[in-house]
Amino acid sequence: MPSSIPDIVISRLPIYLRALERLSQEGHEVTSSHELGKRLGISSAQIRKDLSHFGGFGKQGTGYKIAFLREQLRQVLKVEREWEVALVGAGDLGSAVARYKGFAERGFHIACVFDSSPEKVGRSIDKFSIQSIDQLPSIIQERGIRIAMIAVPAEHAQEVANTLVGAGVKAILNYAPINLSVPDDVHVQYIDPVLHLQRMTYYLT
Amino acid sequence: MPSSIPDIVISRLPIYLRALERLSQEGHEVTSSHELGKRLGISSAQIRKDLSHFGGFGKQGTGYKIAFLREQLRQVLKVEREWEVALVGAGDLGSAVARYKGFAERGFHIACVFDSSPEKVGRSIDKFSIQSIDQLPSIIQERGIRIAMIAVPAEHAQEVANTLVGAGVKAILNYAPINLSVPDDVHVQYIDPVLHLQRMTYYLT
DNA sequence: AATCTAGCGTGAAATTCGTAACAATGTTAT
DNA sequence: ATAACATTGTTACGAATTTCACGCTAGATT
DSSP: OOSOOOHHHHHHHHHHHHHHHHHHHTTOOEEOHHHHHHHHTOOHHHHHHHHHTTOOOSBTTTBEEHHHHHHHHHHHHTOSSOEEEEEEOOSHHHHHHHHOTHHHHTTEEEEEEEESOTTTTTOEETTEEEEEGGGHHHHHHHHTOOEEEEOSOHHHHHHHHHHHHHTTOOEEEEOSSSOOOOOTTOEEEEOOHHHHHHHHHTTOO | OOSOOOHHHHHHHHHHHHHHHHHHHTTOOEEOHHHHHHHHTOOHHHHHHHHHTTOOOSBTTTBEEHHHHHHHHHHHHTOSSOEEEEEEOOSHHHHHHHHOTHHHHTTEEEEEEEESOTTTTTOEETTEEEEEGGGHHHHHHHHTOOEEEEOSOHHHHHHHHHHHHHTTOOEEEEOSSSOOOOOTTOEEEEOOHHHHHHHHHTTOO
């Protein structure tokens, strides 16, 4: 394993993993770089090259055993374990995120939900009881939580990020439509569906 | 303007636009590639180069007038107008999407909501009355809708996409965790928050 | 008016990324 | 057993992308 694998390669692995899980569900047991590539709209050469960064997962002549490759990718991505995630913001967006089943189904458990509004603190969303943001640092530190999602208005997102970083969070999924400044050792990913729409309107005549 | 501008450049423009709108809200009137770059974690040279694909929007020595640059980017991206968007799927995810205010605020109006379940048809989510998917082609064609969002289970996403494409949709924002096959002239963007989380766990020790 | 400074636009250089091609190797058919 | 075939892992190449560096212009300063 080279000391540093390009970021862009890492970003494709979850896509491969997702496709493998789908293939598995459909009853397939083996696949090839060609089949995967066709499904994903990615060249077979790229898939082979990406995977080869981590060692030989396939067999010449036969392709890849799906169960095995999936397990290897899970380990590379460190998603063979379960992760606890903190959610900050219990407004419309935060509530929707809290209720979304897809996180837990795929190994990311929402461990706690915070909001700054005294009205909301103490209420519940599904099984989650909303806690005051004042308690965020101590709770996150105690439970050793490393991943958080931000679903607060843009005006407060940076402030929340600072608090999270101070509490030891190292990965942030930001739903607020704003770029965050964080230390180099903290990872941030963004979700803004409007951005995706705007990327497509350019091409509409 | 070169005949073909790299996709990756286009994909950054909405990020610039979002930052400009924020700067504007904060009361700034001019900015520079350095200031923008610092906010976004992008090099100033890249910002200048990206923008220069579309003509000289700045002034040497002084930078960019925010209001002007914003308007130019809006026109380039074709988001100076309002767009109508169809939403397919009125389950948990679809309902959350329908209720999200961020789309309309930024020029994307949900024009109609479809679901295949007879139970849901006729009910409402906020102001949207859920319509049968059988009526999708005629409604989309009549209203000339070109953009759609898919929020149905993965199993049905491809089928829905085919229907949408048949009805004339040219841009799809897919919330289902599956890759879609569509003709070359149809654009697809994906939203899967779990993918983003998995991209970050790799880096957690 | 002359000088200075900030900062854009741009061509060239450097780097990163993707593709093509092929040797190696396992599988299947005869 | 041998031949024919399929498909990986990898290297070498070419394309795409980013960064560098500098000429040039607009405004600020003296």
